[in-house]
Amino acid sequence: MAGSQQYRSRRRDDDAPEPEAPTPPPAAPQAQGAERDEALDSLLDEIDGVLETNATDFVHGFVQKGGQ
Amino acid sequence: MSVRRVMGIETELGITSTQVDARGELLTPMLLSGQVVRAYAAGAGPRAAMPTGSGWDYADETPLRDARGYEMARALADVSQLTDVEDPTVANSVLSNGARFYVDHAHPEYSSPEVTSPREAVRYDRAGELVGLAALRTLAQEGREVRLYKNNVDGKGASYGTHENYLVPRSIPFERLARQLIPFLVARPVIAGAGRVGLGQVSERPGFQLSQRADYLEAEVGLETTLRRPIVNTRDEPHATPHVHRRLHVIVGDATMADVTTLLAVGSLSAVLRLVETHPDGVPDVALADPVQAVRQVSHDPTLRATVETVDGRRLTGVDVLETYLEAVERAVASGHDAWRPDDDTTEVLTRWRQVLDALRRDPAECAGQVEWVAKLSLLERYRERSGAGWGDPRLAAMDIQWHDLDPQRGLAQKLRAAGRLERLMPEGAVAAAVTEPPEDTRAWFRGECVRRYGDDVRAASWDSVVMLDERGRLRRVQVPEPTAATRERISGLLERHTRTATLLTELASEDV
Known part of the structure; x- marks a missing residue:
């Protein structure tokens, strides 16, 4: 799928942190806000390609039967 | 002791599809869930999953019994509470990892095998995601789209x-x-x-x-x-x-x-x-x-x-x-x-x-x-x-x-x-292994190994029993009421000695069904 190829190539270009390594436990809180936003932004850019294009129809169509 | 104990997680999955029947009606979630369970068993092969035509052994199920000491009258129970009545149209499979994968109401449900630690509960819960994904991939090969x-x-x-x-x-x-x-x-x-x-x-x-x-x-x-x-x-x-x-x-x-x-x-x-x-x-x-x-x-x-x-x-x-x-x-x-x-x-x-x-x-x-x-x-x-x-x-x-989408191409998590x-607690390989290998330290090991070794003769299973055919074609139930019995340590020697179900059954205590 185009979305995933784009995702993989961007990962290589950015030389982002290795995905296999466990995220360290929460570090000092200061100065994390901006970094967090930046990381989320690049992720949201990637996700943009796979988000349902018609959100209204998608949400409307997601109907389940009740279970346990 | 400690946080270790026998535990397991069951998950009913949300399901959607654009598939329609001959009249152009969307397929019911019951049918779709059946497709998913059958597709997993078909795609995984006989050593990884009991064929869905075989059953669940309901002898021990008592969904209306109350921990407070009484049993609900069946007539008073909502039909969705009656989980112990076999519906032949409903697919059911027991997997070689000891899990049950079946249709519960209108959802595919993965019930993990019994494990003894929180970390193993995580691993076998993740394995359930891969079971669902494998089923979707088999369906996709058949041209059936399900999410x-x-x-x-x-x-x-x-x-x-x-x-x-x-x-x-x-x-x-x-x-x-x-x-x-x-x-x-x-x-x-x-x-x-x-x-x-x-x-x-x-x-x-x-x-x-x-x-x-x-x-x-x-x-x-x-x-x-x-x-x-x-x-x-x-x-x-x-x-x-x-x-x-x-x-x-x-x-x-x-x-x-x-x-x-x-x-x-x-x-x-x-x-x-x-x-x-x-x-x-x-x-x-x-x-x-x-x-x-x-x-x-x-x-x-x-x-x-x-x-x-x-x-x-x-x-x-x-x-x-x-x-x-x-x-x-x-x-x-x-x-x-x-x-x-x-x-x-x-x-x-x-x-x-x-x-x-x-x-x-x-x-x-x-x-x-x-x-x-x-x-x-x-x-x-x-x-x-x-x-x-x-x-x-x-x-x-x-x-x-x-x-929550199980497809890694779409799922945001x-x-x-x-x-x-999202921090991972174990390498993907450990999760993948849990798709086919049962936990070694509970009776899920016996259940899973029966599927893997004697799958052709397994006719039904439940959490505390496996029902198999003996050499005269009789159904025999092997009961395992203790969750930490029938572990790898205790019975691997026994299973190694018996490549045939019939001889295994003669050595194991089993009852007629």
Whole structure:
């Protein structure tokens, strides 16, 4: 799928942190806000390609039967 | 001892498809779920899954028996509670990892095998995601499009469950267990919630909350799981020696995609249960004035500042309630009690629990790699900042659903995992191994190995039995009422000696069916 190829190539270009390594436990809180936003932004850019294009129809169509 | 105990997680998956029948009608979720279960068994092959034509052995199922000591009249039961009647149109399979994969009501359900630690519960829960994904890939090859979602709500009133099971001693009085557990279960979504867009059973109010299930809990204690859902479920169906064991059936939890969230959910609950068992007087008394109301109050406040009232008039936040329990557990460990020798599993769970609570007090956003609702909220908040979308915007509701998609190409939680934004507790290879290999230290090993070694002769299985054909074509039931019997250590020699079912059965104690 185009979305995933784009995702993989961007990962290589950015030389982002290795995905296999466990995220360290929460570090000092200061100065994390901006970094967090930046990381989320690049992720949201990637996700943009796979988000349902018609959100209204998608949400409307997601109907389940009740279970346990 | 410690946080280790026999446990397992069952998950009903959300399911959608654009497939239509000859009249152009969308296929029913029952049919679609049947496709999924059959596709897994077909794609995985005979050594990895019992063919779906074989059955589930219902001899031991008692879904209407109540832990409070009575049985509900069948005539009074809602039809959705009758889970022990075999429906021939409903697909069922037992997998070589010891799990059950079947159609429950209108959802495919993966019931993990019995494991003995929170970490293994995480591994076999993740393996269930791969089972679902494998089924989807087989269906895709047949040209059938189906999507699976590991979530618990559709936002339109329907909720479907993720149930946790914990083996507890029958000797613990159930009323006390329920009473001591309820405040903990009310607050647990603070560390174990998957997050949800929308408030109210039909998302009638815009907003974000910690838990998928909170708005669907309507009673404190009860037998039902499909309606008037209680915080503590009293179903008394131990699937184990009944006078020794009870199976605590916890129905309030969320399906979770974040490893640490799953670990915290089952690990913290197992620790609290141990406290209830070994330190009945050390369990904090934080009885809540209105537990059902409190479930919503805690879930509806992502700032974690909302307070709930105790019977004795205190006002505590969800973090406060959890900390009270954690401190009691930490005291029990410090006491040096035999049941609390801190093994690695206990140390891991308690360290994580402490770290996450402390971080949540400072700034919930610090837990975006560990606590699923925080991860989801952080992503959605950033999206809101960029797009200007309000909480009522369908794009946010869509992202909430898509968070739980089992397909790694679309699932947002999986995108975060792949990007290293959701901490993983184990390499992917360990999860993949759990798709086919049973846990070695419970009877799931015998069940799974029977599927792998004697699959052609296995006709049915259940949590505590395997039914096989002997050489004269008679059905024989091998019972395993003890969950920690029939482990690899105990019976691998026996299975090695018998390549044929018939000779195995002559050596094993088995009864006619």
